[in-house]
Amino acid sequence: MPADWPTTEAEALAVQQRLRGLVEPSGPGPAPDALIAGVDVAYDDDRDVVVAAAVLLSLSTLAVVEETTATGRISFPYVPGLLAFRELPTVLDALADLRHTPDLVVCDGYGLAHPRRLGLASHLGVLTGLRTLGVAKTPFTFVFDQPGPERGATAPLLDPETGEQVGAALRTREGTKPVFVSVGHRIGLAESVATTLNLTAGYRQPETTRRADSLCRRALAAAVS
DNA sequence: GCGACAG
């Protein structure tokens, strides 16, 4: 974990305030043959163990190129709006162990769709300089109209306080609930949506997230047994 | 004051 990692909510809020202006909310999508990393985290709060996984996929084939895992101690409680402080220390360790540098990192959660516009995907992007985007499973505090039933349909994800568009509800699969895509860092929303769609094959969630999720669960089970 | 609230 970074040496100066916050331990209180007040410190965490101050960090968000400092980093929020560094997010670059536009940029190109990845090249057709890019290497895309998916990251996810699993916890055992009772044993104070957290395991992060990073899985690198080829965007063109969705084949796994590389996988890493990192284990740590729980650094922060779950507080809505401060999830990055709980997840990122171990995620940073897992990413650092990859032999290739990802062209894009896909996070399980939000980027700009965040009360202070610094969800974990944007936070990770600012800390590493990597291109990032977030794909979340629930709309958090935001509002949206149902996108059309067909794969690829989108609808704006809006901040009910300001009316500002913070992301998109995206139907990745017919007959299932949409996912919620938002910009992380150095990529635009249209590019984030298109890339998420390209990473989705037969399931609601992108393959990056599915692979990272199953890997960190398996690694956690192995770590505590 | 109370509830809701990414994972």
Add this chain to the structure above:
DNA sequence: ATCTTGTCGC
């Protein structure tokens, strides 16, 4: 996130 069986559907 996590606790958890069977079950409906492709």
